[in-house]
Amino acid sequence: MTNKLYDTSLSLLTDLYQVTMAYGYWKSGTAEKEAVFNLYFRKNPFGGGYTIACGLSNVIGYIEQFSFSRKDLRYLRTLTGNDGQPLFEEAFIEYLAALKLSCTIDAIPEGTVVFPNEPLVRVRGPILQCQLLETPLLNLVNFESLIATKSARLRLVAESDTLLEFGLRRAQGIDGGMTASRAAYIGGCDATSNVLAGKLYDIPVRGTHAHSWVMSFDDEQQAFDTYAQVLPNNVTLLVDTYDTLDGVRLAIETGHKLRARGYRLAGIRLDSGDLAYLSIEARKLLDEAGFTDTSIVASNDLDETIITSLKQQGAKITVWGVGTKLVTAFDQPALGGVYKLAALRTGDAHKPWDYKIKLSEQAIKTSTPGIQQVRRYRDERGFLADMIFDETLNGTHQPTTMIDPLDFTKRRRFDAHAAFEDLLVPIFAAGQCVYDKPDIHAIRARVQAQLAALHPGVKRLVNPHTYPVGLERHLHDLKTALILERRGE
Numbered sequence: 001m002t003n004k005l006y007d008t009s010l011s012l013l014t015d016l017y018q019v020t021m022a023y024g025y026w027k028s029g030t031a032e033k034e035a036v037f038n039l040y041f042r043k044n045p046f047g048g049g050y051t052i053a054c055g056l057s058n059v060i061g062y063i064e065q066f067s068f069s070r071k072d073l074r075y076l077r078t079l080t081g082n083d084g085q086p087l088f089e090e091a092f093i094e095y096l097a098a099l100k101l102s103c104t105i106d107a108i109p110e111g112t113v114v115f116p117n118e119p120l121v122r123v124r125g126p127i128l129q130c131q132l133l134e135t136p137l138l139n140l141v142n143f144e145s146l147i148a149t150k151s152a153r154l155r156l157v158a159e160s161d162t163l164l165e166f167g168l169r170r171a172q173g174i175d176g177g178m179t180a181s182r183a184a185y186i187g188g189c190d191a192t193s194n195v196l197a198g199k200l201y202d203i204p205v206r207g208t209h210a211h212s213w214v215m216s217f218d219d220e221q222q223a224f225d226t227y228a229q230v231l232p233n234n235v236t237l238l239v240d241t242y243d244t245l246d247g248v249r250l251a252i253e254t255g256h257k258l259r260a261r262g263y264r265l266a267g268i269r270l271d272s273g274d275l276a277y278l279s280i281e282a283r284k285l286l287d288e289a290g291f292t293d294t295s296i297v298a299s300n301d302l303d304e305t306i307i308t309s310l311k312q313q314g315a316k317i318t319v320w321g322v323g324t325k326l327v328t329a330f331d332q333p334a335l336g337g338v339y340k341l342a343a344l345r346t347g348d349a350h351k352p353w354d355y356k357i358k359l360s361e362q363a364i365k366t367s368t369p370g371i372q373q374v375r376r377y378r379d380e381r382g383f384l385a386d387m388i389f390d391e392t393l394n395g396t397h398q399p400t401t402m403i404d405p406l407d408f409t410k411r412r413r414f415d416a417h418a419a420f421e422d423l424l425v426p427i428f429a430a431g432q433c434v435y436d437k438p439d440i441h442a443i444r445a446r447v448q449a450q451l452a453a454l455h456p457g458v459k460r461l462v463n464p465h466t467y468p469v470g471l472e473r474h475l476h477d478l479k480t481a482l483i484l485e486r487r488g489e
């Protein structure tokens with residue numbers, strides 16, 4: 001993983017059906033068939049217009065550590081079917097013991113803005129191996145992309161204010177908390193309260209103090225003064241334990257004492273009540289006392305909607321602490337990414353692909369076949385449209401014609417000189433990592449650069465524009481032909 005949290009093999013971090021299918025491929029002699037799977041999602045989360053791709057660093061770490069340990073194999077030997085007999089033959093267990101991943105993987109770099117139906121990760125290799133990777137890859141990409149997207153939404157509404165992630169105590173378990181802290185930083189948070197995430201992932205750590213500190217003293221002034229005494233270079237005082245504005249006055253007293261010692265009152269924190277009213281009143285008190293550079297931090301079940309509203313109300317808050325609603329992706333608990341087989345071939349690389357499709361009554365759920373790549377066109381103002389094409393269908397010609405996803409009779413042509421970028425880049429070649437991994441700060445910077453190139457209408461919180469994503473003409477024709485063929489038409 002990015003930096004190890006667990007010192008254990010994670011190769012069994014998959015659904016049982018992946019292992020039984022792997023056994024099936026092995027037993028029926030098809031394990032080495034070359035497959036292509038695409039990982040994609042169908043709908044942007046939170047009713048938004050975009051998603052931030054995240055989780056690739058952990059995918060790389062997962063694949064690099066992939067091997068079945070002796071203990072993993074011992075456990076697999078104990079699994080039995082409904083007749084009480086072992087599920088797997090010993091020869092299969094030995095096959096797994098010797099298994100080394102040889103997949104070729106292309107992916108969209110972390111921090112890229114992505115849209116529904118675009119392959120975020122494309123896995124090509126022996127079908128048995130691709131299958132074993134389905135569940136862990138989905139687990140890693142779905143959650144991190146979800147949280148990075150939530151964080152990006154918060155960053156957009158917070159504008160240039162400071163955004164702190166305070167979620168560990170409310171997160172879904174240890175891994176939920178750790179992963180969320182990483183993805184929240186990538187999405188745009190400035191720092192986390194999670195100290196282990198700070199250590200493992202190189203994220204800045206920040207914090208104030210809790211109500212318990214104030215409650216542990218007989219009076220609030222003494223609590224503030226003692227805190228300032230012991231940590232004079234880190235004083236942000238939580239002022240709402242009893243009466244918020246009285247608390248601000250006491251914090252100002254402490255601020256004067258700090259000043260006399262050559263230090264400063266960095267901030268006060270509001271954690272209850274009407275945050276707009278209280279921040280405006282607190283600002284007045286602070287300014288009147290000469291503490292114009294003391295920040296007002298707010299927390300208490302904040303999310304992007306409340307922050308937007310508070311700003312509209314003229315709240316004087318410049319530091320936002322967001323916990324529960326960020327790290328749990330409160331209003332949408334999962335991204336819903338899927339991993340679908342798109343092509344298969346037997347034997348050598350010169351054989352043609354046998355394209356695969358999954359039909360559905362709902363058109364949006366019908367999968368797209370092919371060795372997909374995403375071409376993003378742009379001009380000097382930003383991103384224009386994304387065209388999903390098959391890397392093998394256009395021969396030596398550049399793909400140029402995109403079918404409108406909402407009306408197949410409409411086409412959009414890109415001329416040969418249009419500027420574009422192909423989003424999927426090589427990550428693993430035949431099992432070897434070939435990717436020069438950016439550090440977490442570069443990934444975070446990429447998010448902001450990408451968002452800057454996105455039309456404001458696509459970024460707005462309510463009823464955003466749909467960014468144009470379509471299939472290249474040949475891929476569209478292939479998909480249509482396969483649908484008709486499967487339906488027997």
Ligand SMILES: Nc1ncnc2c1ncn2[C@@H]1O[C@H](COP(=O)(O)OP(=O)(O)OP(=O)(O)O)[C@@H](O)[C@H]1O
Nearest residue numbers: 271272273274275276277300301302306309310313
């Ligand atoms: N001016 C405001 N406009 C919109 N939302 C606000 C405003 N002030 C606070 N909020 C939000 O309203 C919610 C208030 O939560 P709640 O009803 O639990 O009150 P509280 O102030 O936390 O009370 P308690 O004293 O019990 O902690 C929080 O999500 C908070 O962020």
Ligand SMILES: O=P(O)(O)OC[C@H]1O[C@H](OP(=O)(O)OP(=O)(O)O)[C@H](O)[C@@H]1O
Nearest residue numbers: 166210211271299300301302322323324
């Ligand atoms: O509201 P969230 O967005 O989840 O942000 C984290 C919350 O955790 C703390 O409250 P808690 O009552 O747990 O402890 P405290 O005594 O420090 O307020 C903090 O004061 C925030 O209100």
Ligand SMILES: O=C(O)c1cccnc1
Nearest residue numbers: 166193206207208209321
């Ligand atoms: O440092 C803080 O103020 C903090 C940390 C975690 C949760 N709530 C607040």
